[in-house]
Amino acid sequence: MILSPVELLNQCRLNIKEIDVETLSGVPVQTACIIDVREPGEFAQGRVPGSVNIPRGVLETQLCNHPMVIGTAEPLETLASKDIYLICRSGGRSALAAESMQKMGFKTVYSVAGGMLSWEKSGYQLEK
Numbered sequence: 001m002i003l004s005p006v007e008l009l010n011q012c013r014l015n016i017k018e019i020d021v022e023t024l025s026g027v028p029v030q031t032a033c034i035i036d037v038r039e040p041g042e043f044a045q046g047r048v049p050g051s052v053n054i055p056r057g058v059l060e061t062q063l064c065n066h067p068m069v070i071g072t073a074e075p076l077e078t079l080a081s082k083d084i085y086l087i088c089r090s091g092g093r094s095a096l097a098a099e100s101m102q103k104m105g106f107k108t109v110y111s112v113a114g115g116m117l118s119w120e121k122s123g124y125q126l127e128k
Contacts, residue, residue: 009092013014017111021122024048024085029077033068033082035059036114038089046126048087048119056093060100080106087112087119 003011011020029050036043036051043053054062068082069075084106086094091113098111110118120126 005092007020009095012095012099016102017110018091018093018095019085019110020113021118023125024112024119025122025124027083027085032085033066033079034085034087035066035097036087037093038087042089042116044128046116046120046128048116049125049127051087051127056088056097057098060104063101074111076104082108084109085112087109088115090117
């Protein structure tokens with residue numbers, strides 16, 4: 001059976017935790033682990049304050065390079081001890097990324113429903 005992109009995302013969303021932008025806006029920027037999975041050019045146009053760019057295509061292989069865990073003895077285990085918030089343009093890539101990270105063993109990973117489109121529409125601050 002071939003799934004359409006919409007069907008794939010709907011199926012994926014059954015297996016992940018999603019939060020809305022209002023919830024993300026209340027997360028303390030100083031301690032938050034917000035990963036923007038968009039491409040670098042998209043990220044450069046505006047991002048959630050405090051977010052780090054790790055594009056969806058290289059996410060799994062680049063998690064050890066997240067600034068919160070560089071230099072730690074066990075970077076993936078250190079990162080897994082934190083709440084991780086994934087965001088993209090509309091919520092599709094972040095949902096797929098959340099499912100992938102859960103398969104890697106991450107327990108507290110959240111996809112931001114509506115992504116940056118919802119963040120901007122709600123009037124939240126952008127960092128450039």
